[in-house]
Amino acid sequence: MYGYMGKILRVNLTNRTYSTEDFDFEFGKKYLGARGVGVKIMMDEVPAKTDPFSPENKIIVASGGLTGAPIPTSGRYMVITKSPLTGTIAISNSGGHWGPSFKATGHDLIIFEGKADSPVYLYIEDDKVEIRDANHLWGKTVLETTEAINEELEGFKVMAIGPAGEKLSLISAIMNDVDRAAGRGGVGAVMGSKNLKAIVVKGSNKIPIFDSEKTKEVSKSKVSTLRNDPVAGSGLPSYGSAVLVNIINESGVFPVKNFQEAYTDEADTISGESLTEHHLVKKSACYRCPIACGRVVKLDDGTVVGGPEYETIWAFGADCGLYDLETINKANMICNDYGLDTISAGATIAAAMELYQRGFIKDEDIAADGLSLNWGDAEAVLGWTKKMATREGFGDKLADGSFRLATSYGAPELSMSVKKQELPAYDPRAIQGHGLSYAVNNRGGCHIKGYMISPEILGYPEKLDRFSLEGKAAYTKIFLDLTAVIDSIGLCVFTTFGLGLPDYVDMYNAVVGDVHTNESLLEAGERIWNLEKLFNIREGFSSSDDKLPKRLVEDPIPNGPSKGHVHKLSELLPEYYSVRGWDKEGVPTLETLNRLGLEEYSKYIDKESDSEGALSF
């Protein structure tokens, strides 16, 4: 077996025991690794309707077949669990250096079960596995935790939750290497619910490579393609993802004040260009990444910290009506340190500000906190971010995200979310494919698993008319499936600016063996997408959950260059279901399951035998 380490680590936190199992190569080929394998295990081992915070929920931390291999951007790993925020499958991806170090311990993935009765952390050094006491780490920030571990142990990579995950914030993240995040879906809180503070890893195992010469050759050629690509080789490294601020704003799809507007004259003050000019200290890169889109920035007081991504700049910036990079850099730092998802955290404050603007939240509700909910108030944005992470005062309500907040005031429509997860930084009313991608996403509001901004705004791999519906359903499907492939093999999705499906096949086959063709690899992505969908169907999700906030389908964009547009979801959705081989209700047909080798799950699409508890003789 090549590419994979061949070993699964199963940790029972209740009993504080562990065991190892063989990782089946056939399983690897069919589900690729990381995301695909994690979803499959969740489906097979976690019963339907499991409470995400109960010991019965599991968290899977998984590498892909290429994670850690000598292949560009192979630093990625995934966290898969049932999301406490959405109730759907959670599939969160992170980069940095932790993933490859974990894989070097000789394991492909860890399955966490049960719940420890007091704080613990998991120590792995090759075969040596220990579930250690973490009472001394509980309550510490991610940075403090990482420093404390580094004092105790030498050369370990640290993945940890911060206070937000400990306090079960539904928008809490899992952090690694201090400032990289598996951010979305409230995965930090699932670790918190299990009293699992951190996973520290150090390994000396080499990844078995199918064809080393070929791998070298393929890697060299892909690195050079990426280096010569204008986006991956120049645009992203120069400005980071924040370069999007001006592009998205100039296109009139930059959500302002909780999606009340879609353009602002002030965007340039928080743009990638401004970040580079005034705050950037240096670039940073994940493991084996020639792109280096990461930013390191300096705060006014001289502190040097990880810089914000585009989404973060938007969430704490324009979405909160705030145009000040210093404040955004600080908010980003608080989120990394306390372990909060920056998109959901910023967007939840924005929703609170609109609830206040419209009189739902009253002055007396927040008086005791000494913070305002006025648009653009920097002190308030920072103050609420911290209170949200620690569940202090009104921050307690913010900690569960915008949907629960808005619903508690009788105004769920003011939460700009899909399946209760906050939407990212693009107004879909004038980007039809991207809006579809939001609505159908298996993990709720998300931009990255089907990044239609690439063809609809940026022109990669080709330029599509963003207002048109034509061909968008089929295109969106391919993007969703291809991203499932990239997530599952263990690479970074930003490589898609320079690479295409045949490149991923080349890399996979060189490392793992000649197992996939273009068709079979993309089909594996489709299989993974369908399996996630089945997980959600089993949880009770239906086509009525594949929707966008009312504002985005009913109220035309009021200002800027995309003025007058609404999203036409009702026209796109039936076509999307049809290109997927799903029925009108958005349920995969038996034929589709058979085609994808998922027939063992056909009971979940059979509406007649839906009731699991029904008597059968």
Next chain:
Amino acid sequence: MIKIEVRLFATFRENRERKYFFELPKETNILDILNKLNIDREDASLILLNGVDGDVDRKLKDGDVLSLFPPVGGG
């Protein structure tokens, strides 16, 4: 004559202003502007005319806003 605004982004700002306000003859098209600013047509990967994709041979109207970007991406 028409009055237009040109906005430059990312590396296009190197050795140029961020914004230009031009008064130009009526038949001016986008390519004329690129030439005027010494920007290679190939390098202008994203050309937005009033926020929407514009072809280089499009003629400009009074009050138009032209936004020019080199190849950039993110997510």
